[in-house]
Amino acid sequence: MPASRRIAPFLTFLVFLACVVSARGLQAPDTVPADLRPLLAAPQSELRMVAQRYALDRATLAGNYANGAARGGGGRRGRAGNADQAPAPSLIPVSPARIARLGRFDANWQAAIKRIDSSRLTAQARSDLAELSAAIAANTAQLEEDAKTLGQVLRVTPFAPTIVRLVESRIRVEDMNAQRAAATITEVTREITRLTATPPRVNADQAILGATAVEQLRAITTEWFTFYNGYDPLFTWWMGVPYAKVDEALKGYASLLREKVAAENLAVPVSAASTPPIAIGAQPPFPDVPDLNEIVALPQDEMRDIVTRFTGEGSGRGGRGGGQESRDSAFYTSWLSALRSLDFDKLSRNAQVDYLFIRRTAETQIARANLKLDPNPPRKPDDTGIPGPARGREGLLQDLSEAMIPYTPEELIALAEREFAWCDREMLKASREMGFGDDWKKAVEKTKDAAVAPGDQPRMIRDLLFEAIDFLRANKLITVPQVAAESLHMIMMTPERQLVNPFFTGGTQISVSYPTNTMDYEARIQSMRGNNPGFSHATAFHEMIPGHNLVSYMSARFNAYRANLTGGGAFFGEGWPLYWELTLYDMGFNKTPEQKVGALFWRMHRCARIIFSLKFHMGQWSPQEAIDFLVERVGHERDNATAEVRRSFDPAAGYGPLYQAAYLLGGLQLRGLRRELVEGKVLTDVQFHDEIMRQGSMPIALLRLALDRRIRLARDMNLDWKFYGDLNPQSLAAPAR
Secondary structure, three states, X not given: OOHHHHHHHHHHHHHHHHHHHHHHHHOOOOOOOOOOHHHOOOOOOOOHHHHXXXXXXXXXXXXXXXXXXXXXXXXXXXXXOOOOOOOOOOOOOOOHHHHHHHHHHHHHHHHHHOOOOHHHOOHHHHHHHHHHHHHHHHHHHHHHHHHHHHHHHHHHOOOHHHHHHHHHHHHOOOOOOHHHHHHHHXXXXXXXHHHHHOOOOOOHHHHHHHHHHHHHHHHHHHHHHHHHOOOOHHHHHHHHXXXXXXXXXXXXXXXXXXXXXXXXXXXXXXXXXXXXXXXXXXXXXXXXXXXXXXXXHOOOOOOHHHHHHHHOOOOOOOOOOOOHHHOOHHHHHHHHHHHOOOOHHHOOHHHHHHHHHHHHHHHHHXXXXXXXXXXXXXXXXXXXXXXXXXXXXXXXXXXXXXXXXOOOHHHHHHHHHHHHHHHHHHHHHHHHHOOOXXXXXXXXXXXHOOOOOOOOHHHHHHHHHXXXXXXXXXXXXXXXXXXXXOOXXXXXXXXXXXXXXXXXXXOOOEEEOOOOOOOOHHHHHHHHHHOOHHHHHHHHHHHOOOOHHHHHHHHHHOOOOOOOOOOXXXXXXXXXXXXXXXXXXXXXXXXXXXHHHHHHHHHHHHHHHHHHHHHHHOOOOOHHHHHHHHHHHHOOOHHHHHHHHHHHHOHHHOOOOOHHHHHHHHHXXXXXXXXXXXXXXXXXXXXHHHHHHHHOOOOHHHHHXXXXXXXXXXXXXXXXXXXXXXXXXXXXXXXXX
């Protein structure tokens, strides 16, 4: 039985337990009980997140090889967004490197769980620990079976290791030598031709096994070819004919094995290739098992079921906060009354924050119901044809209150102008260093023109990703899990997608934007200039580690740590990666003037987003004025500026009025929190950032209360937090930082 299937019953049992424990909180979400005390959750097994971590990390590692769990998928959800999901069905084993790596991983985990002091665990946790140990042992045994199966496969497909090495080199984004790859593929074709002329003498079962493996090898060869073809001109020139020939050879050989060799049904014993045993892999450079005792000791959140009931999560509701917009004021008034049944001071810290979340959300929803807004706020017209209604000043104030941003739109515009002024000063420094004096736009143009040659973009992005990880580790900023660091995957963005998204994106994998041989000249130039090394240096880590990719990875592994507090939205989801742009700039990550120009370009862009989006929604600016502002004030290409403004206001894009402002505002909130706790010597950087990853997406004002234990929490406390200080004329007159 495949390893993934052996562990599946254990994981299913854990999920079942979680559902049973929380069932009370999921019943009749619109019914508000007068007494919430019976809904306080009983303690769960301390091993719940340990078992989850093992399963998800193993699935992630398997996806790094030619036949493992499926790569990709998942989103940027706050708590439960799971980029890994469950292990995918096991395929025919063709990768000895996968067997060796998972063998090392299982051995390390088996050693790690022995260091857990079982005498201090609850009875349920001890049972779960025994189940986990058995699952690891079963997976280890399955790897031995996989190695035997691979031996049988190699008897029929002796060319498989050559294809697997090419594919796994691509997964790791190693440098491509197109001529050498073409020669290798040509030799594989010759070997398949020889096998086709003289098929191996094997029984029907081994022939069918071999045919399935060949079909699998053909699929991964196609994926390998597609990654480079059209993006790398040398690869496209060398590989067109050799790939077509190997693809046809693989297709024909699979048919031969399945339809002729298997049909002969030879009475021969199963034969294995004479290959040496697959040794367990070497130790990775950093531990691939986290501190399990630390995970076991994490506190539990007794309000989790109550929060789930309040938000309606899992009840099929949609919309704001799990469907809260469809509920009336009486519902929220009842919740405010029900909260009084709880003894706030006896709740754990996370549960107290949950309590305050429910209280604040109920209050803001009652205020929303009582607020009479202009249904058609005035919008400044123009001839761009860009659609989208204005929100109006009063609507923005309501939205800001719900996002726990205690500033007016005018104050936020003043904040953005102040940050812009700082960027201007820094940009002039970089421009002078590049020899352009105060003409910073020439420095931006020079940086744009420094694009790498066609075919070199994957290597450049790969190096930027690992440069950021090395910097984080060297400066002890955040725990970078070894499994996450060795599981960074890349795809190339299609020309069609580049028409609407000219810059690379990320999450579970990074999607690299770079021109193909099918794009028009102007589109190629725009793509190369917009994804130059200086610009990319400032944002590659935004998309991956420590940005969106790490959030996705950690939220999947700690979604059982605390209740899922809705409301963080883009202020957390985009603010966290943007915060790292601010922090790494301050710490000297951008060393060359071109890298500084790239970082400052994007930072000015985020300042501009606050200004043009808020002014549009207050009826002060038209879309055309917003486009002109991005071109003149930031240095955007006009086509890119137009696309940016269209995405910001067109209802089809799906962005709310505060989304564009949330990038920088969320980043500044987190930077303000770091100043209080890290620069205030309350927490180290690692403690601060690791706990944020465990807490997950929520309004950052509430995240502050969860982290800063110097603040005494009270049920009726004021939750407003002026993360940027008082934005009065006197404070704005002072220089930024």
